[in-house]
Amino acid sequence: MLKGGKIVSRKSIIIIGAGIAGLSAGCYAVMNGYDTVIFEAHDKPGGLCTSWNRRGYTIDGCIHHLAGSGPSSELYRVWQELGALEGRGMVFHDEFVRVEDPEGRAFTVYTDIDRLEQHMKQLSIADAEVIEEYTRAARRFLNIDLLAFGLLKPWQIGMKSLPRIGDFIKWGKITLEDFAQKFKDPFLRKAFPVIQYGFSGIPMLIHLNFLAGCHNRTLGWPSGGSLQFARSIERRYTALGGRIHYRSRVEKILTEDNKAVGVRLSDGTEHRADTIVSAADGHTTIFGMLEGKYIDDGISKYYQAAPDYLDMSLQVSLGAARDMSREPHALALFLEDPLEVSGKKYERLDIEIFNFDKNLAPPGKTVIKAMFGASYGYWKDLRADRERYEYQKQEIARAVIDRMDKRFPGLKGQVEMVDVATPVTFENYTGNWKGLQAWMPPDRGFGTMMNGFTRSLPGLDNFYMAGQWAEAMIGISTAALSGRNLVRHLCKKYKRLFVTK
Ligand SMILES: Cc1cc2nc3c(=O)[nH]c(=O)nc-3n(C[C@H](O)[C@H](O)[C@H](O)COP(=O)(O)OP(=O)(O)OC[C@H]3O[C@@H](n4cnc5c(N)ncnc54)[C@H](O)[C@@H]3O)c2cc1C
Known part of the structure; x- marks a missing residue:
């Protein structure tokens, strides 16, 4: 292959995980002439950037605001390079959120x-x-x-x-x-x-x-929602010639002389490449796939300090046979009668009303979601007894519907779909350890923003990480940039010109 006037060899890359970071790394790797394959444990792309269908409603598990939604953001061109916005309208809200109290103030x-x-x-x-x-x-x-x-x-x-x-x-x-x-x-x-x-x-x-x-107008909502957004990038990746294997869980990263040389899947097959990239969960990658052999103090401390409580990790979604197109899309509702879940009192309901995207519900109907912070430990313990776990999910859904009915009289009788996702749901779905998302190491701050956290691991060659755990920072745009910057780095390392088409 001829690039920048030089003959270069076609290097191969294995990417673990088809979340936004894995897909982005995959797209840029193929654009830059790398022979690329992604192994994804799930049967669909997106990772945390996902949605699911229940009884004719689409529940969105992720996006509130997508950075780079409008052309005045520099990030917009990244989404164009990744084909993420093709054929997709953007919704820009006039209200960020409305806060109401029981006394009627807003x-x-x-x-x-x-x-x-x-x-x-x-x-x-x-x-x-x-x-x-x-x-x-x-x-x-x-x-x-x-x-x-x-x-x-x-x-x-x-x-x-x-x-x-x-x-x-x-x-x-x-x-x-x-x-x-x-x-x-x-x-x-x-x-x-x-x-x-x-x-x-x-x-x-x-x-x-x-x-x-x-x-x-640079933070918006891509119409169709999170999974459709991820699917657009997946389409771009395969159209470029990238290969992707679903239901392919990586169990082990193979190393020889402290160099990553391949992966072993849960079906026992082994696959080799010049470079291995993990865009999967950080803890699973470092302590599972690599058995904790390539760590330092900073990495150990970071994972030892993993929080138990995570914002937005308990989501109660409702499908209602009710037109809510005149209601605010985001509501923080202080309650007269606080709600108690897992021994914790919630004074407020944080609600999203998906009245702005007609793709998510049948005509005249609406998806509503209430989000809570929750303890992973509480839900994990409960999950050991499936009956109690399901009961608790129903209880919280019942309490949420009850409180919402006060604000939207008659809603109770219009609910025709209920779905509750807990931190354990997130853990099972993405393989993310304890259902967690990355957090910023408290002692590093600005340095992490510039250099990431575990973009590579101490003592291991030919191995990289991409995505939220590599950067110790969440966000769909962060994940996409992480994949892009990794390939830019590889191009520099192998003296190739970095291209984005
Ligand atoms: C409720 C919620 C709301 C959010 N809202 C926003 C928002 O409004 N805007 C925004 O920008 N960001 C938002 N985020 C954050 C954003 O979704 C994430 O930071 C981003 O999607 C992370 O992408 P990633 O590719 O790094 O990781 P992930 O999405 O975690 O992807 C990892 C992938 O690796 C796969 N995998 C794991 N283990 C293996 C294995 N052993 N073998 C093969 N594959 C494996 C997983 O199945 C998954 O597909 C939100 C997140 C949540 C949970």
């Missing part, structure tokens, strides 16, 4: 920052100064797309960051909870901390970046 986080400022002042003119501080800060993020930093070289990141370093430091240190304390109005003080998907302890920096992205 705070709407409009994605238009001017409208948001006006609305907040209507809610509490006494807070005008704080509101202006907030919206002024959001406007300062309009020209900086933090999520696209992965596309840049370190010096470019430096150039872009330098004029904003003050903003990064200031807003990186303040959480939504901290900022909320500045409001005099008790409702704003209560509502503000829950506006970023209800997550707690989120730095204002993250929220301001999201708000600016929604205002700019």
Whole structure:
């Protein structure tokens, strides 16, 4: 093969996992002349970026906001390279979320920052100064797309960051909870901390970046939802000539003289390649497939500190024979009568109403989803007794329907589909250890953003990781960039020109 005037050999790559990172690595590897095969444990692509069908409804398990949804984001071209947006409309919401309390007050986080400022002042003119501080800060993020930093070289990141370093430091240190304390109005003080998907302890920096992205129309929803989005990338990969094998679980990464040389599948077959890439779960890769032989202190500590509690890991989805097209698409509903699950009290329901995508439900009907943070340990223990596990799932669904019926009278009688996914469901589905998603190592911070966490492993050659565990950071765009940057790195290593077509 002739590239950049030089004859180069066609190197082979095995990729483990067809989540967004594996698919992305696969696409760019084939574009750059690598003989590429993906082994995926499941029978479909996408990993966490997935949806499933129940009784004529499509439940989306993942996307709220896709970074790079609009052409003004640099990430947009990555999705074009990956064919992810082909034939796909994008939905941009006018509201980020609406927060309501039982007394009938509502705070709407409009994605238009001017409208948001006006609305907040209507809610509490006494807070005008704080509101202006907030919206002024959001406007300062309009020209900086933090999520696209992965596309840049370190010096470019430096150039872009330098004029904003003050903003990064200031807003990186303040959480939504901290900022909320500045409001005099008790409702704003209560509502503000829950506006970023209800997550707690989120730095204002993250929220301001999201708000600016929604205002700019670069954070949106790809119509059809998560699985369709992943399928588009899978189509691009196979159209380029990449091979993919489903129901092919990798059990072991084969090594010789501290070099990765191949993989062994659960059916006992062995496959060899010049380079092995794992885009599968980090813990399974490092401690399972590689038996913990290639680690250092940082890696051990990271996995030892794995959290038990994970946001959004308990999802109650309902299919209702009800047109909800006039309802907000995202609602944080403070409850009169808190809900108790697994001994934990939930003061609020965080709800998504999928009224904006007609592909997900039959005409005149709607998918609604309530999301909770949950303990993996609790659900794992419960799962040992299948009957109790199913009972508990029904109980929480019943409680959710009950609370929602108060906000949407008559809903109870219109529910015709109920689906509950727990942290154990996520574990079973993706093979992700304890149903977890990656988290940032607390002691590394900015360095991890630049260099990733385990893009390679100490002492092992010809082996790489891609995706959330390689980067210690979640996000569909992060996963895609991780796959792209890996192939760019390989091209540099083998002195090839990196191409994206
Ligand atoms: C509820 C929820 C909401 C989210 N919302 C958003 C959002 O709005 N926007 C956003 O950008 N991100 C969102 N994310 C995060 C995003 O989905 C993930 O960060 C991203 O999809 C991770 O991709 P990945 O390819 O790194 O890993 P994964 O998706 O985990 O893919 C790993 C793949 O490896 C396969 N695999 C595992 N073990 C093996 C094995 N032994 N052999 C072969 N294959 C194996 C798995 O089956 C899977 O397909 C959300 C995640 C969740 C759970």
